[in-house]
Amino acid sequence: MTDETNIAGDSSADARSSDVLRKLIGLAAAMVIIAGLRSARPVLAPLALAVFLVITSLPILRELRRQRVPNLVAVPLVLLLIVGVLIGVSAIALNSIMEIRDALPEYGVRVTAMYESVFAWLGDHRLIAPEAAAEIMVTPPQLVELATGAVRGFAGFMSLVVLVALIMLFLLAEAGGLPRKLRTAMGRADADLGRYGRVMSEIQRYLAIKTATSMATGLLVALLTFSLGVDFPLFWGLTAYLLNYVPTVGSLIAAVPAILLALVQLGPSTAMLTATGYLVINLGIGNLIEPAVMGKRLDLSPLIVLLSLLFWGWVWGPIGMLLSLPLTMVLKILFENTHDLAWIAILMGPARDQREIALDTAPARRADDLLT
Numbered sequence: 038m039t040d041e042t043n044i045a046g047d048s049s050a051d052a053r054s055s056d057v058l059r060k061l062i063g064l065a066a067a068m069v070i071i072a073g074l075r076s077a078r079p080v081l082a083p084l085a086l087a088v089f090l091v092i093t094s095l096p097i098l099r100e101l102r103r104q105r106v107p108n109l110v111a112v113p114l115v116l117l118l119i120v121g122v123l124i125g126v127s128a129i130a131l132n133s134i135m136e137i138r139d140a141l142p143e144y145g146v147r148v149t150a151m152y153e154s155v156f157a158w159l160g161d162h163r164l165i166a167p168e169a170a171a172e173i174m175v176t177p178p179q180l181v182e183l184a185t186g187a188v189r190g191f192a193g194f195m196s197l198v199v200l201v202a203l204i205m206l207f208l209l210a211e212a213g214g215l216p217r218k219l220r221t222a223m224g225r226a227d228a229d230l231g232r233y234g235r236v237m238s239e240i241q242r243y244l245a246i247k248t249a250t251s252m253a254t255g256l257l258v259a260l261l262t263f264s265l266g267v268d269f270p271l272f273w274g275l276t277a278y279l280l281n282y283v284p285t286v287g288s289l290i291a292a293v294p295a296i297l298l299a300l301v302q303l304g305p306s307t308a309m310l311t312a313t314g315y316l317v318i319n320l321g322i323g324n325l326i327e328p329a330v331m332g333k334r335l336d337l338s339p340l341i342v343l344l345s346l347l348f349w350g351w352v353w354g355p356i357g358m359l360l361s362l363p364l365t366m367v368l369k370i371l372f373e374n375t376h377d378l379a380w381i382a383i384l385m386g387p388a389r390d391q392r393e394i395a396l397d398t399a400p401a402r403r404a405d406d407l408l409t
Contacts, residue, residue, distance in 0.1 A: 094115050
């Protein structure tokens with residue numbers, strides 16, 4: 038009896054050791070993958086951006102095919118549509134940056150005058166030393182150099198647009214044959230791709246909703262700044278649209294420059310109105326409309342949202358920050374649809390009844406319908 042007990046204890050200890058070893062190996066593999074993602078940023082970041090744009094455009098491609106438009110015509114049409122939008126956005130951004138650069142000397146004089154008056158008041162009340170004020174003074178040439186650097190960086194952005202468009206062309210051309218390739222890779226001609234179809238459907242839904250709410254945010258910001266007389270309303274609307282994809286801090290980053298310009302151009306009262314307008318727009322869309330449309334299915338814990346922003350920004354830079362929420366949503370959806378990893382999806386979601394986030398057994402749309 039004693040020997041049997043010892044054998045059972047040894048087996049249990051071996052099982053625990055094997056489980057610990059397996060987890061350590063998994064952790065080490067994750068670290069290697071993260072290091073690889075970061076080192077391959079120049080290639081993987083544009084590829085990820087192209088993949089998400091293609092996922093967003095697949096419903097358009099699918100509709101063209103249902104209208105019996107040949108694949109050789111449908112793919113270029115969708116690509117031209119997306120590239121046209123990117124070029125239009127780029128043109129607005131470039132034109133606004135050039136206008137801002139031309140106006141910076143005048144704004145620089147106003148900023149210098151405001152700085153001098155503020156630091157004079159602080160010096161009179163002995164709250165700051167004169168030499169400290171001189172060190173943090175922003176001069177007009179510094180502002181002009183800042184805008185010139187932004188214009189130079191725009192050339193790099195346009196090269197990124199060309200690379201993303203090229204990748205998208207090949208991805209769209211391959212999209213139709215993806216289900217067949219997946220079944221071939223699995224070694225089963227009748228393999229069920231419902232899980233992949235489910236993941237694709239939820240990603241498309243999330244990106245569609247996020248794009249719509251971002252467009253609404255940008256439009257309202259443009260109307261707000263235009264009505265208040267703040268210069269460059271199209272640029273502020275475009276900035277609000279793009280940065281709305283960046284969770285947590287995106288709206289704040291978009292609001293600060295517009296509020297500062299309103300302060301320099303029109304004074305404190307207009308700056309306060311601008312700040313209030315941004316607050317109302319972002320709270321209304323981000324905290325009320327967007328959650329109501331998306332529902333609980335796409336919820337993420339606020340801590341996970343912040344950590345994903347920091348993580349993907351560290352891994353892939355600005356593109357990683359822009360895609361941080363979609364990338365995290367993809368991981369969460371994949372975990373939800375993987376039995377052994379469903380517990381990670383539960384931890385990523387907000388605190389609520391776990392039955393709401395357990396593996397959903399509702400029928401998924403066929404992957405063939407989503408990818409073709």
